[in-house]
Amino acid sequence: MTLVNAETMHNLTIIAVSTDSHDLLDRAQRVAPTEANLLISGETGTGKDLLARWIHEHSARKDGPYVKIDCGSLPESLLEAELFGYERGAFTGAGTSKPGRFEAAQGGTLVLDEVAGLTLPAQAKLLRVIEERRFTRLGGRQSVTIDARLISLSNVNLFDSVAHKTFRADLFHRLNVIPLEITPLRERPNDIPALVDYFLDNICRRHGKERCELSPDTLSCLRGYDLPGNARELFHILERAVLISREKQLLPNTLPPHLTSSTALMQRKDQKPTLAQLEAVYIREILTLTHGQKSRAAEILGISRKNLYEKMRTYGLPYNRKNQPEDGK
Ligand SMILES: Nc1ncnc2c1ncn2[C@@H]1O[C@H](COP(=O)(O)OP(=O)(O)O)[C@@H](O)[C@H]1O
Ligand SMILES: [Mg+2]
Structure with a gap:
């Protein structure tokens, strides 16, 4: 089965011949239109990004933005500002105000790439925001209601991270409402x-x-x-x-x-x-x-x-x- 989504500008062909890939796409097709948070796991290069985008394009949010943040590569000091944005003067160097990725993703999908890379303090902040469904820009007063669907990507087994206490179990359950696992190509x-x-x-x-x-x-x-x-x-x-x-x-x-x-x-x-x-x-x-x-x-x-x-x-x-x-x- 080759699924082609021709109406978008992105190349969203997902090649699926094996039973595993068929099952995965079946599942993705069923969960795409829901609002459930998803966790896509798989080794590097297995197509996590591609699947996340495909799901976005097959969701009710497809006309909204698709925003991705790489949680693994950002230093902790920048992560909060990136995620939630900031107001002018919120910290030294904040010369102007800037919306964060949560705000940019309003009405669409927010993809948390390499989610296992979040530090424990960052996980605590993220959990609070997800639970309250609201966030505030750094140095800001007005809180904004979250209107983004979360898709997390991970190339490490988050179960293990939870077992090793490097990933919070409560956040894991919030993000992993529906797990999608991509089998290694071999x-x-x-x-x-x-x-x-x-x-x-x-x-x-x-x-x-x-x-x-x-x-x-x-x-x-x-x-x-x-x-x-x-x-x-x-x-x-x-x-x-x-x-x-x-x-x-x-x-x-x-x-x-x-x-x-x-x-x-x-x-x-x-x-x-x-x-x-x-x-x-x-x-x-x-x-x-x-x-x-x-x-x-x-x-x-x-x-x-x-x-x-x-x-x-x-x-x-x-x-x-x-x-x-x-x-x-
Ligand atoms: N089943 C597939 N069909 C077509 N292209 C694929 C498939 N799986 C992966 N790719 C392609 O392989 C490359 C790596 O995929 P990517 O989604 O970036 O992987 P990951 O995010 O898991 O590291 C991309 O160019 C992607 O389009
Ligand atoms: Mg990737």
């Missing part, structure tokens, strides 16, 4: 080919390149890789591959070396490499090491030069080029 490999397609389309168009595609070997390398950075990392891997490839078909050597090295191949969990695959990769690594010097490579590999040439022919490793074989697998 645990929903069925999404990978569709994401690859979608990203390649986007990347090739953006760089004015003819539409590229992955060779079967390249896709299998990607499937065997853990993708700790999830969809974001996948996007960057593909962008790099498109930019360095001379061919329309992206071969394994356009992937970062840590995906295609003999070590990476052997550490794969799903599909172990064949001896021939391993041999091909290893020969390529040694040729790279010797800057293409075949006699030196043959010596390291413990085979004759003639034997090396034969293997290079078998595995399609190029003869020329001083340094790197260019299209080995």
Whole structure:
């Protein structure tokens, strides 16, 4: 299922092929129109931002603002001013008055990114504001009723943070009225080919390149890789591959070396490499090491030069080029 929200200016396609992603989107679709506060958790790059925006666009608040604040990167001294705004003279340096993010998000959605990054004092202030549903600008007198739906994002497990007492349980329950958890990409490999397609389309168009595609070997390398950075990392891997490839078909050597090295191949969990695959990769690594010097490579590999040439022919490793074989697998 590919959901496309074409009427907005933002690109809000969410690729969902795996059962996990379908279930997640089902749930998101049901909760989007409600006013419930949501907590979206998932590793970095799994699409938390994208889902938050999608929910906003599918809520009754879609014509209102979508405002995000990164709670993890702001020093505590600035956080309150950022969240609630301030009046002129509220503190040294407050030359003018400024509305905060809560005010900017009135009528819309306020996204608290990296919510686990809030310090305990900041959590206490936030909890009070949420409970009272009112806030006041720093140095201000007039209190404003909150009219923003809260979506919190976290790449750490907030349950653990609560257990370790670095996150207040009462605030956690306020924010986590409905939890949405995004599965790491490596645990929903069925999404990978569709994401690859979608990203390649986007990347090739953006760089004015003819539409590229992955060779079967390249896709299998990607499937065997853990993708700790999830969809974001996948996007960057593909962008790099498109930019360095001379061919329309992206071969394994356009992937970062840590995906295609003999070590990476052997550490794969799903599909172990064949001896021939391993041999091909290893020969390529040694040729790279010797800057293409075949006699030196043959010596390291413990085979004759003639034997090396034969293997290079078998595995399609190029003869020329001083340094790197260019299209080995
Ligand atoms: N299911 C998906 N379909 C399409 N694009 C996705 C999907 N998941 C993630 N992305 C893209 O991957 C990138 C990282 O997603 P993002 O929402 O910023 O992740 P997070 O906030 O969890 O770190 C973004 O460009 C996003 O659009
Ligand atoms: Mg993010």
